[in-house]
Amino acid sequence: MLDDIQNPEDLEQDDIQDAVLDGRRISAIRDAVEEADAERVNRLLEPLHSADIADLLEQVEPDERESILLLAPNAVDGDVLSELEETIREEVILALPPEVLNEAVRDLDSDDVVDLIEDLEDEQVDAILQALDGADRIAVEQSLSYPEYSAGRLMQREVVSAPEHWTVGHAIDYLRATEELPEQFYHVTLVDPRMRPVGNVTLGRLMGSPRATALADIQEETFRTIPVTEEQGAVAYAFNQYHLISAPVVDDDGRLVGMITIDDAMIVLDEEHEEDILRLAGVGESSLTDRVIETTKQRLPWLIVNLLTAILASLVIAQFEDAIATVVALAVLMPIVASMGGNAGTQSLTVAVRSLATRDLTGSNVWRVIRRETIVGLINGVVFAVIMAIVGLIWFGNPMLGGVIAVAMVVNLVIAALAGTLIPIGLERVGVDPALASGTFVTTVTDVVGFFAFLGLASAVLL
Amino acid sequence: MLDDIQNPEDLEQDDIQDAVLDGRRISAIRDAVEEADAERVNRLLEPLHSADIADLLEQVEPDERESILLLAPNAVDGDVLSELEETIREEVILALPPEVLNEAVRDLDSDDVVDLIEDLEDEQVDAILQALDGADRIAVEQSLSYPEYSAGRLMQREVVSAPEHWTVGHAIDYLRATEELPEQFYHVTLVDPRMRPVGNVTLGRLMGSPRATALADIQEETFRTIPVTEEQGAVAYAFNQYHLISAPVVDDDGRLVGMITIDDAMIVLDEEHEEDILRLAGVGESSLTDRVIETTKQRLPWLIVNLLTAILASLVIAQFEDAIATVVALAVLMPIVASMGGNAGTQSLTVAVRSLATRDLTGSNVWRVIRRETIVGLINGVVFAVIMAIVGLIWFGNPMLGGVIAVAMVVNLVIAALAGTLIPIGLERVGVDPALASGTFVTTVTDVVGFFAFLGLASAVLL
Incomplete structure (x- = not known):
């Protein structure tokens, strides 16, 4: 995908039907834009599919995008507008000469116009609706009367x-x-x-x-x-x-x-x-063309939630300050228990979230799945308990420490399996998208349980 | 999706074309299976789409599945076999009477037969090929000669x-x-x-x-x-x-x-x-119908990799045992820095992996994306540095500690953004699927950098 750039010369001889937007073509277009060679820009864009022209407009620098629109406004038709990411689409619509925009919109079927304008600002919507003739405008307005993300918005009205x-x-x-x-x-x-x-x-x-x-x-x-x-x-x-x-x-x-x-x-x-x-991944709606400020806004809320859960885990650790001061090895080993729990929980969680989305996890097999996840958690727990007992013994020469981390590992991996399965199911039942919120809850559980089991047990046994 | 069960009686009056596999129908079928009422089982299965019959066979208990196949073998046609998950499909093929299996396979187009048998054991493949007549068998064998996951396996031979x-x-x-x-x-x-x-x-x-x-x-x-x-x-x-x-x-x-x-x-x-x-999520290929032993096998390797990286992080912590013994607050606060880095890194990583998969991240915008991610990392870093400086000050009454965690936070969130973007791009360049391996690398980097920056700075400043 990250193509190397070579021989931009022979591009214009390409077979039109197989023209692709590769690194060579992109760099040839950029060269032509820099030289303000309108004819060459148009010739290079001409054989491209509208989806590829849209990709190109998304991938170049903002000032290059502006130059392309200036040099080759007619390369942007209705289909290209349809294919563009929302943020870039707004920018392009504002930059296009009104007659090109009107022409582009009139080209489209009414369902594509709906798709095009549903994310735009009100003024832009009005400008586009004005460009349509009466019958099309009514069709578009009717479609817009159906709820967003409904079949009504998706359908075409023309049926045989x-x-x-x-x-x-x-x-x-x-x-x-x-x-x-x-x-x-x-x-x-x-x-x-x-x-x-x-x-x-x-x-x-x-x-x-x-x-x-x-x-x-x-x-x-x-x-x-x-x-x-x-x-x-x-x-x-x-x-x-x-x-x-x-x-x-x-x-x-x-x-x-x-x-x-x-x-x-x-x-x-x-x-x-x-x-x-x-x-x-806690990213929310996002695209590669979003600007810094939008990207930051999308990611901050999730990081804030994560900060709160991390502080919660730290509060658990703080309960055992004395134990840590006495046996510093506890501080060295405790992230391992939490990290393994977090990973195992994420595995169970991802399988559960996907199975709910594909409707494979239903009332009729939910208990079997929970049982399976718990047994898998137990087996993985035992495997890593043995490994960590040996690591603890060799590293710190303390068999009790090895025993403590082993027990904490089993506990946390079983809890991880349960939390990773039950939390998405519970969220689904109360009508919250499990993909949206499960991750934070599950890792909070595995962090808190991991630290508490390991440090609590250590305090009881080692001190 | 987790439907409640009510009035199984009026199911048989359903409009055939809109019959769905909901909780009511599943429980009605289970009842009929328990009563060994073959006629009723067949009547309840009859209006269902083959994809739904396949879902049903996947969702019931293994002994119920066996009973269904015994009571209603003819409900399983070629389409149902095509829709089944691999593990269940093998089981069903072994359980079906040979004449039903042969009939089912002869029903299918050659490309569906290919799809059906490409994951089966050799003996099962032979049994199915025997059931086909000469021309179909040759067509299937020809398709199987194309590489797995290629267009040749996917295509139908019939063209107009x-x-x-x-x-x-x-x-x-x-x-x-x-x-x-x-x-x-x-x-x-x-x-x-x-x-x-x-x-x-x-x-x-x-x-x-x-x-x-x-x-x-x-x-x-x-x-x-x-x-x-x-x-x-x-x-x-x-x-x-x-x-x-x-x-x-x-x-x-x-x-x-x-x-x-x-x-x-x-x-x-x-x-x-x-x-x-x-x-x-480090789960690899997996499905809800896999058994405990298969599921454990899929998940263990990733947990082992995670264990190694967690131990690596612990080795970093071990370098600062003295500092932790002196200021136990360090042990309390250090997971926060690592956890925030891990989450921010996963955000950048997921966006990068998806953009590579959809071919939106290419040679022509890679530097712009890296620049954007770094700036976003810096802004988030500064935001959380301020918050954590205040938390550190209030909690432990130590302004220097607040300063240390603030600086470590900025460093780790910038590194997280860079690692989350550069690691998937690097893996893609050397031909490794970035979805497969990026997560482990990125969280290793953020753990190691997080612990090292926080504890190293604390040792230098506080001791």
């Missing part, structure tokens, strides 16, 4: 449907006669007389079936409808679990209002995963 | 292609006349006379265009081919980045050999994310 009693011949004739089919559709959705979807027929099956065949006879085995208010994470789960390609979206009365396709579900799945990973 | 000079009319007539179209296809792939793919036409565009239109004129704007040896993670990246629905797979000479569809790419994306999350 057919009465459930039609034949293949009916459907083909209808499709051939329709003036404007949606840009993206893979199924014909069968509807009952009240416009409630009852099945899907793929275009492939339609093509491959005799004209007299009833559509109902070639509908797909797996068919799911999605409520318009469904949360987008649940939508992505359904697509992934049931291998859907597209699914009709229905309102409260079960009537067809739109359609979601797998490519949009894949983007959501990707975002949800990304969010989970970052939340597990 | 057309000469690039054809018109819409040609293509429609050809599709209508073809006896057996693939079950899944969304594009007609245009090929040159040497069978090299040059473009894609969606079935929707085909349906919506006049018969005289040249296929080349309605081909999709975005078109990518995938080399048969491409690693599956790169395939998933391409689908996600370029919003592909299906893409032709080509051999070394650029000739069409198969096709990958977005639903398979989505599964890969999901798996790769899952793997990254687990690797970041």
Whole structure:
């Protein structure tokens, strides 16, 4: 990924369809920008996919970005805007000449416009809505009336449907006669007389079936409808679990209002995963293009929570100051017990958080999983108890010290396994995202228990 | 997700298409299994999607699973086998009557059979290959000849292609006349006379265009081919980045050999994310259905690595035994510095690992990102230095101690930011997966630096 830079000359001969944004192209573009060679910048950008142009704009320095927008404003179309990270997108929208922006927005389908503007400031939203003609503006405003992160925001309104009693011949004739089919559709959705979807027929099956065949006879085995208010994470789960390609979206009365396709579900799945990973690390929402001040703001709260839990652990240590003053080896060894607990707890926790997210951990297997984690914690505890008893004995020549650290290790690894499993489950039950908060709770438990078990036992036995 | 159980009676009246595997249904099935009521078990399983039947088999106790397979062997078809986790799948394959297994396997497309058997033991693979008829067996064996995790393993061999000079009319007539179209296809792939793919036409565009239109004129704007040896993670990246629905797979000479569809790419994306999350937590490959012994084996290695780094940190502390014996407050406060460094380092690290995985962190912005992380580390360091100076002063009434912890905090948070960014980048450069190994390295650095800075400075200033 961190490409070396070589021969920027022969780039312009690239096959357009396979043009990629590699280190060579980036540096060629930067050179052209520095020379203010507008024609060359445009020529280098032209074969790139809009997702790659967006990546480029994110990766260059802010002043280079400004120059690119100045030299090649037309390279930024609606798709590029859609692909940009939020912070950079705002910057680009402000920098683009109004006529280029209007042109870019008018290019997009209404669901892409919704996606584009839902994170923008109000004035920018207004500027973009003004650029749309009446019908599109109404469609966008309607979509915005659905809750954020709902199926309603994700769906496209253009759907191809057919009465459930039609034949293949009916459907083909209808499709051939329709003036404007949606840009993206893979199924014909069968509807009952009240416009409630009852099945899907793929275009492939339609093509491959005799004209007299009833559509109902070639509908797909797996068919799911999605409520318009469904949360987008649940939508992505359904697509992934049931291998859907597209699914009709229905309102409260079960009537067809739109359609979601797998490519949009894949983007959501990707975002949800990304969010989970970052939340597990205490980073919150964040991107590489955020500026220093935003990044600091995102990370500070988690570090403050961590400081409070670290102080709590220190308060535990402070209870045993006398023991430490007498046997300094305790201070040397105590971080090992806490650290092992923290790591083992994080392992259990991560497995539990993921299993909850993928709905593999349910009421029917929760006790079996808790039992398994506890036994694994016990086995790991015993293994490391033996190792640490030997280390303690050799290092400090004190068999009692070895015994103390061994017992503390077993206790802490079992507690780590329990905390790592029970805390995410408990958070899920009370409606808190376990990815968001589990880590802090679990390491607090393992720190406090680790220090307390080790130092408490040492005070009782060694002093 | 942890559903409560209520009214199992009215389950059988469910609309088949919306049947879900909730707590009610699971407990109804368990009841029926306990009563050995084969008819009722079958009736409850019948409306479920194969992915849900697989989830059920994973979630029940091993003896219940055995009973289900005994009472309702025919509920397990090829799709259910495909959806099962590896460990459970082996168990189910061994428990199924041979005729049911053969039937199940013959149901599947060749690419699904490949997916099914690539993780099985050799004898089981042979048993399954025997169940296939000649042509299917050859197709499966050919797929298995491609490297594991390559596009060749992922692709389906059934492709619909057309000469690039054809018109819409040609293509429609050809599709209508073809006896057996693939079950899944969304594009007609245009090929040159040497069978090299040059473009894609969606079935929707085909349906919506006049018969005289040249296929080349309605081909999709975005078109990518995938080399048969491409690693599956790169395939998933391409689908996600370029919003592909299906893409032709080509051999070394650029000739069409198969096709990958977005639903398979989505599964890969999901798996790769899952793997990254687990690797970041030091869990390795793992699933909820693994048994105690497998789980212990996966987790022990990482805990051993952690033990070594914890001992390394303890060796640093041991250098300052005298200082700790004199000022016990040092032992109380030192974990705070290390813990804050570890957390801040994990934040930087997670952002860096993800940015590398999504190819957002490249040669062109690496220095800017490092600069940003360092400044953020410095700001956070100063914030927590001030807080800890005050805490140290109030708690221990020693302004020098407050000053020492403040300086150590700034040093460790800056180092944490640098280590959290540079270590993943370095690992990526030498070809090691940064998700796999970064965490250990970074926390080792922050522990060692944290203890050394705090205790070293304290020794110099306070003694």
